[in-house]
Amino acid sequence: MDSQFFYSSLASGISKTTPSSLTIPSYSDKSNSSSLLPTPRSEGEILSSPNLKAFAFNELKNATRNFRPDSLLGEGGFGHVYKGWIDEHTYTAAKPGSGMVVAVKRLKPEGGPQPLSWSIRMKVAIGAARGLSFLHNAKSQVIYRDFKASNILLDAEFNSKLSDFGLAKAGPTGDRTHVSTQVMGTQGYAAPEYVATGRLTAKSDVYSFGVVMLELLSGRRAVDKTIAGVDQNLVDWAKPYLGDKRRLFRIMDSKLEGQYPQKGAFMAATLALQCLNREAKARPAMIDVLATLEQIETPKQAPRISLSEHQRLHAPVRRSPARNRTPSNVTPTASPLPSVRQSPRAR
Secondary structure (H helix, E strand, O other), X not given: OOOOEEOOEEOOOOOOOOOOOOEOOOOOOOOOHHHOOXXXXXXXXXXXXXXXXXXXXXXXXXXXXXXXXXXXXXEOOOEEEEEEEEOOOOOOEOOOOOOEEEEEEEEOOOOOOOOOOHHHHHHHHHHHHHHHHHHHOOXXXXXXOOOOHHXXXXXXXXXXXXXXXXXXXXXXXXXXXXXXXXXXXXXXXXOHHHHHHOEEOHHHHHHHHHHHHHHHHHOOOOEOOOOOHHHHEHHHHHHHHHOXXXXXXXXXXXXXXXXXXXXXXXXXXXXXXXXXXXXXXHOOOHHHHHHHHHHHHOHHHOOOOOHHHHHHOOOOOOOOHHHHOOOOOOOOOOOEOOOOOOOOOOX
């Protein structure tokens, strides 16, 4: 194990020339767009990058204090993420609270993730919605701006924790309705009005949440470039089915094997459709999204059972088959936003 090399993800970045998110030229930033470096996407590009630093297992072990439980940031289907510290100049292990903060992922030996059950997916959605609702309703509003599946960390009990607040912005104050800012984010998640004008509101986060809801329902990524044509964009592919009860099953993740409540699934799909409304003002507030999700999670929304089975169950209530499946984290990633031509009237 000690001879195996692992790679760490630096929270603040080893190299200032390799940002975690690609800066997108906006209508006010066209002059310096040619000087931006592309973010490596494939494994081959990452491994060939001159800014890559390989760490031995013992180095990461020391940086995370032997992967101590109190250093654990979250858990996913592929492994655990720990917080550690390294020296900014030598990149060797440093004392806690000093040096550069790093996030170290220790992979699980058993292989790839298993699909999340319906109940776990709803729990993840509720936790993430609660986090966004807290930010939006704080005394000083915060807009997350880069909400996506890969920014949701899960602990051992599948409680959601929002991570990476590097693009977060303070919300509008006074009589202002929006914040004008450079367009940054991740392709497939950003709200269309924000990409087009640079005008950011809390409803921009609501749209991004709708995309993550689609990922939880379908098991697909926000953008899947292995699929040809318009179907590679999850929103464009799924939208026609979201409001149709009889056709909704066509977008539901086949890995669920039908183990989900039809009524609850339709409520979740309807909620996602509302969040993805092209008109930002028509989208629900996150506090209302949270309330709807909590209603979906209630026991009365559990999968129906046959009458004969119901008559036999008088004592302890049987758990839904969806709750007995082996869960894991399937938070996918997406590509950075492409450059979009902006309206000359937008300011």
